[in-house]
Amino acid sequence: MGKQYRYIGVDQPRLEGRNFVTGRAVYGKDEKIPGMLYGKVLRSPYAYCRIKAIDTSRAEALPGVQAVLTYKNAPAWKLGMPIPHKKILDEKAYFIGDGVALVAAVSEEIAEEACELIEVEYEKLKPVLSIDEALHPDSPQIYEDFPGNRVPTKLFEEAHQSFDCSVFGDPETGFSEADEIVEGDSTVTSAQNPLPPEPPVVIAEWEGDELTIRGSIHAPGALKLSSAPAMSLEHSKLRVIPSTVGASYGSKVISICGQIVMYTAALAKAAKRPVRIAYTKEEHLSVYMNRLKSKAHYKIGLKKDGTVTAITGQWDCDCGAASAEQGHMIGVGLISQPILAKTSHCNIQTSLVVTNTMPTGPYRGFGYLENTCHILNILYQGLEKIGMDPVDYFKHNRLQVGDPIYHAYMCAGFETCSGPDILPTIQKGAEAFRWYERFKGWDRPSYETEDKIYAVGVGNTGQSDVGEQVSNENVQLNYDGGVIVFCGAAEFGPGTRDVMRKIAAEVLNVQLDKVKVTKCDTDAVPAEWGSTGSRSTYSMGCATIDAAKKARAKLLEQAAGMLHCPPEALDTRDGMIFFADAPEKLMLPWIAVMGPNYSITGVGHFGGNYSIPLQQLQFVEIAVDKHTGKVELMEQVCATDCGQIINPTGLKGQLDGYFPGIDMATREITRWDQDGRIVNANMIDYKTRTWNELPKHKNVISETPPSSTPEGPFGAFGAGEPSLAPGIPAIVMAIRCATGKWFNHLPITPGDIQNALKEREER
Known part of the structure; x- marks a missing residue:
């Protein structure tokens, strides 16, 4: 055990724990927006096929149906990295359960019935179902962008970033120095499902050419970075507001999540009303990831x-x-x-x-x-x-x-x-x-x-x-001794937002219940990659410390000017400022420094490690x-x-x-x-x-x-x-x-x- 802290390393009630155990937490399926429609996906029965003909007339005529999309009238959006390649709806279907048509209706039941009314004629194609089949020279070519079914090794061409190898030293020399050499094959093809309790849920709403996405979204900033260009949107015109997420285990992060986002956004654009798509547990297990x-x-x-x-x-x-x-x-x-x-x-x-x-x-x-x-x-x-x-x-x-x-x-x-x-x-x-x-x-x-x-x-x-990726957090000090942490983390289980609250309280030496962490909204918080991997505590924590220290320094510098002393001579605790070596001499409340109409904000940044x-x-x-x-x-x-x-x-x-x-x-x-x-x-x-x-x-x-x-x-x-x-x-x-x-x-x-x-x- 290292140094003893006021809050760090000490158990405290969860920031939103009471909401979780009393059922007050708002999850994706709890979200309701006026005029909201419900979306469903008609899915391919074949692993690889071409749509020879599709007739949506009966579905469109069903009372309550507001929009039907197929490859013929869907936006020309593409998903994927390093090259966008997977169309939102295509003339081909690429796996069993791939989207063939989308329906938005006034109820889920009507949307499901409309999907059943869509008539599709398929041409079955020979599927590629394993790594060995994909690499075989005689296998079908699935995407034109990927010759030999191989995905290019560059992640971002302009950055010359590659993931494809680790090469250093001289292995032949190394093997010549070995007392024993062992080699063999290994396979990990169990394709384990992440299986968070809550299936994916997304709500899309357009206001002119601006799009707001709500729902079960693990990393809002990362989703925004990948989805905005995929939907030909300016970055500033996509807003992401996550609901409380019923766990993710990594599966509700970026582009895989992006497919349901694009489905929902396309239907909302066509229907000119908000649309929600909530996958069933069967869809979660069979078509998501x-x-x-x-x-x-x-x-x-x-x-x-x-x-x-x-x-x-x-x-x-x-x-x-x-x-x-x-x-x-x-x-x-x-x-x-x-x-x-x-x-x-x-x-x-x-x-x-x-x-x-x-x-x-x-x-x-x-x-x-x-x-x-x-x-x-x-x-x-x-x-x-x-x-x-x-x-x-x-x-x-x-x-x-x-x-x-x-x-x-x-x-x-x-x-x-x-x-x-x-x-x-x-x-x-x-x-x-x-x-x-x-x-x-x-x-x-x-x-x-x-x-x-x-x-x-x-x-x-x-x-x-x-310490991957950059993080940005803002910490605002209010005149009454309260603190607001502007944090881009969604609430999805591990308590990242709680960790940021404790870090800010420790740096600023204030009561924990005086620290508020904002709800995540990409229009209202600094740019943030999100809680992915194991980066949250370190990367976001470093940015929160940076912001809190800067806010504290501004506060003490402002107080030092009033008290005609160096800032280093002052300290603060629980919304009061005092001389560090003589606390009993003076206790100055933050309001005396800031006034009732001002706040002090520290802008924190972390650059990666x-x-x-x-x-x-x-x-x-x-x-x-x-x-x-x-x-x-x-x-x-x-x-x-x-x-x-x-x-x-x-x-x-x-x-x-x-x-x-x-x-x-x-x-x-x-x-x-x-x-x-x-x-x-x-x-x-x-x-x-x-x-x-x-x-x-x-x-x-x-x-x-x-x-x-x-x-x-x-x-x-x-x-x-x-x-x-x-x-x-x-x-x-x-x-x-x-x-x-x-x-x-x-x-x-x-x-x-x-x-x-x-x-x-x-x-």
């Missing part, structure tokens, strides 16, 4: 002491039917390499392909979850060959302060690691789990009973985008049923370093959200049939863990501020997002120890394990 699918081949050289001499690889990713954030995900995913396999010699190439499946997109573990699974799957097989304990490996080969980090995403160059050193956290986690007592060696379980095999595993993960590797380890114990092959998670320990805890309960909630990652190893999967149709798009057949199935769990949290950020948010940085990633390789390792078999695919099913146990018995 799921996790990036990928496969990789890695080759890793190791010395006997665990030093990685070289790593090379090919990482291929499937973005589904539209390319949006997936390129950014690959760039962030490549940053996991120096954290998991630090080396001086590297050559990792990537590709991103389009297929005729539901689009993939952001989900907690933005690209690095997938690459963590690939790298550790192969690396662990090398550690087994040299007989090294994985915990000892993570200690030996950890990133340390001063080490170079190759950052493919934002700078395509090296950053210098500023810490923190993860070694104490590794040691604390191993001790809490009793690792050295329970791990009996590779290919060996911890112990067996008549019916079950018990084994342990460990995983690590990380990225260094806690990519030198902080956010890491997390997870230790797991599993029990494998010898008869059924079922894997039961018995215990899990999470070990992480967050620099400085700001919101203890919020941090615990973030770290406790590890289990969807664990389930990706053995349970969660989106299943398609041979025609590209998702067959488990419901909450019964899509298997997720319920709360009563959670195992024994413990968080081990270190607080070590990184060396480069004494001016940061009290030494804090994000710690929540990585919790999904390290448990997956830990489970895979434990299954290896229990069954004697390495699995290079996810998820690992009970049938896979039954077969492995049979092979084990036969050996």
